[in-house]
Amino acid sequence: MPREILKYPHPVLAQRAKEITEITPELRKLAEEMAEAMYAKRGIGLAAPQVGECCRLIAVDVSGPDERTDLKFFVNPVIVSKEGQVTDEEGCLSVVNFRAKVTRAEKVKVKAKDLDGNEVEVDADGILAVCLQHEIDHLDGVLFIDHISRLKRALYDGKIKKWQKSGKQA
Structure with a gap:
C-alpha cells in the first residue's frame, strides 16, 4: 500500500527539509515508496515532505501520468540558474481540488546527487x-x-x- 500523501494545511508541508548527509538503504526505500505513492495518484513529481519525511529528496517522472519511463530521484537538489519566464496551470497532490496559473522560470539548471551519491546536473525546460x-x-x-x-x-x-x-475529505 502506497504511503499517504499529506494534505495542505499539514504543518510538515510548511517546514524547510533537512539536508541529506548520507545515502542509506532507508533513503532508497523512501525513494521507492515515494515513486509508488506518486504513481498511485497519477502525479509527475513528489517531494519527501509530502509523505511526512522532512528531508531533501524529490522524485520526478514527467513522462506520465499514463506512461512511466523517466523516473528520476534528486538528493539535495539546488537550482543554480534560471532563465526566462513561463506561466502555466499547476496542481499538487498535497493541494486537493485546486489548480491555478503560476509563473516560474522557463529554464533551470539543477545540481543534486542521485541515489548512488553521484553528482548530477540537469538542464531543464518545459514541464x-x-x-x-x-x-x-x-x-x-x-x-x-x-x-x-x-x-x-x-x-x-x-x-x-x-x-x-x-x-468531508476534499
Missing part, C-alpha cells in the same frame, strides 16, 4: 523545469498556492476550513 521548481519549493516549505494572489489563496483557504468543519 520538467516547472516540475523541478515545484518540487524543490516543497523542500523549502513552499506550496504553489504561495505563488498565487491573496484573493485566490483566501478563497481556497475558506474552502479548506469549510471541508474541515463538515468532516
Whole structure:
C-alpha cells in the first residue's frame, strides 16, 4: 500500500527539509515508496515532505501520468540558474481540488546527487523545469498556492476550513 500523501494545511508541508548527509538503504526505500505513492495518484513529481519525511529528496517522472519511463530521484537538489519566464496551470497532490496559473522560470539548471551519491546536473525546460521548481519549493516549505494572489489563496483557504468543519475529505 502506497504511503499517504499529506494534505495542505499539514504543518510538515510548511517546514524547510533537512539536508541529506548520507545515502542509506532507508533513503532508497523512501525513494521507492515515494515513486509508488506518486504513481498511485497519477502525479509527475513528489517531494519527501509530502509523505511526512522532512528531508531533501524529490522524485520526478514527467513522462506520465499514463506512461512511466523517466523516473528520476534528486538528493539535495539546488537550482543554480534560471532563465526566462513561463506561466502555466499547476496542481499538487498535497493541494486537493485546486489548480491555478503560476509563473516560474522557463529554464533551470539543477545540481543534486542521485541515489548512488553521484553528482548530477540537469538542464531543464518545459514541464520538467516547472516540475523541478515545484518540487524543490516543497523542500523549502513552499506550496504553489504561495505563488498565487491573496484573493485566490483566501478563497481556497475558506474552502479548506469549510471541508474541515463538515468532516468531508476534499
